[in-house]
Amino acid sequence: GDSVTQxxxxxxxxxxxxxxxxxxxxxxGYPSLFWYVxxxxxxxQLLLKATKADDKGSNKxxxxxxxxxxxxxxxxxxxxxxxxxxxxxxxxxxxTGNQFYFGTGTSLTVIP
Amino acid sequence: SAVxxxxxxxxICQRGTSLTIQCQVDSQVTMMxxxxxxxxxxxxxxxxxxxxxxxxxxxxxxxxxxPISRPNLTxxxxxxxxxxxxxxxxxxxxxxxxxxxxxxxxxxxxx
Numbered sequence: 001g002d003s004v005t006q007x008x009x010x011x012x013x014x015x016x017x018x019x020x021x022x023x024x025x026x027x028x029g030y031p032s033l034f035w036y037v038x039x040x041x042x043x044x045q046l047l048l049k050a051t052k053a054d055d056k057g058s059n060k061x062x063x064x065x066x067x068x069x070x071x072x073x074x075x076x077x078x079x080x081x082x083x084x085x086x087x088x089x090x091x092x093x094x095x096t097g098n099q100f101y102f103g104t105g106t107s108l109t110v111i112p
Numbered sequence: 113s114a115v116x117x118x119x120x121x122x123x124i125c126q127r128g129t130s131l132t133i134q135c136q137v138d139s140q141v142t143m144m145x146x147x148x149x150x151x152x153x154x155x156x157x158x159x160x161x162x163x164x165x166x167x168x169x170x171x172x173x174x175x176x177x178x179p180i181s182r183p184n185l186t187x188x189x190x191x192x193x194x195x196x197x198x199x200x201x202x203x204x205x206x207x208x209x210x211x212x213x214x215x216x217x218x219x220x221x222x223x
Contacts, residue, residue, distance in 0.1 A: 034154065038212060043145045043157035043170075087212060093149075093202075100204060102214045 002027045006090045006103025013080055013110050021075040021106045023064075023090035031092040033057075033066055033073040038105075039086045047075075047088070080110045118205045118215030125195050125222050132191045133218045135205030140185035143208040146178070148201045149217075155204065161188045195222045 007022040025031065035047040035057070048057030053068035062077045073090060090103040117136045125131050135144065144161040159167040159180055167180040182188045192199050200222045205215040 036155065038208075041143075043160060044147065044155055044206065046154040049154060089212070100202070100214060100217050105212055 002031075002092070002094065002101050004090050004092055004101045004103040007106055009087075009105070010107040010109060013108070015082055015110055015112050016079045017110075019075070019077040019080045019084075019108070021088055021090075021108070023073045023075065023103055025071050025073065025090075025092050025101070027071075027092055027094060027101075029094050031094050033064070034091045034093075035062070035064055035073070035075050036089045036091060037086045038089065044089070080108070082110045082112055084108060085110050116205060116207055116213050116215040118218055120218055121216060122219045123221070125220055127196055127222055129195055130191055130193045131195065131220060132189050133203050133205070135188045135190070135207070135215055137186045137207045137209075137213065139209060141207040141209035141213075142185075144182060144188045145206040145208070146180060146188070146190045147204040147206065149204065150201045158190070158203075192220065195220075197222045 003026045005024050032051045034049045036044040037047045038044050048059045050057045050066035053066055056065045064073050064075045087105045087107050089105050092101050115138045119134050146158045147155045148158055149155050157170050158173045158178055159169045161167045161180045161182040163182050163185050177193050179191045202217045202219050204217045207213045
């Protein structure tokens with residue numbers, strides 16, 4: 001069935017380190033892919049998205065490329081900041097369906 | 113890990129009616145969230161539902177249109193009132209305890 005597999009956390013990095021959070025998916029059809037972020041005590045915020053193969057989503061220094069050949073949508077940032085500490089969720093929604101599939105979330109802590 | 117049961121999963125509603133979406137978590141959680149995703153858009157937070165207090169609504173959402181109940185630590189409802197075609201969306205419940213959980217969404221079509 002359709003699913004999202006996300007790198008397990010927690011992840012702890014020093015400020016200015018390089019970040020990668022892996023996300024792979026299984027889906028029938030052609031999903032749209034998302035990265036959401038949830039800061040402590042707040043709701044989800046959309047970080048970036050991609051709706052078709054080879055699209056690159058980017059926002060606030062984060063990037064992810066929709067790779068159909070490897071069914072992946074890995075999140076990257078070249079230099080993390082303390083303010084990036086949050087939980088990150090990879091998600092998909094099928095273009096023909098109504099159901100969300102979320103990864104389990106990856107908790108990121110950035111230390112000064 | 114906790115499981116969230118959200119229902120209905122899908123419904124077709126008449127204009128002017130109201131529908132209540134239920135969200136049941138199989139363990140106690142502190143915060144519960146309700147989101148909406150309109151066609152072609154991303155998730156938008158409607159409100160945060162905390163047990164024992166009124167829900168906190170985001171800008172653009174009001175209690176009269178989207179009343180929320182949170183009677184205990186495992187259950188919440190969202191009502192979409194006096195529906196119009198613009199309310200056709202996916203509504204998603206999320207819960208925050210030791211980790212964060214998601215329902216599968218409720219797809220409402222208003223005709």
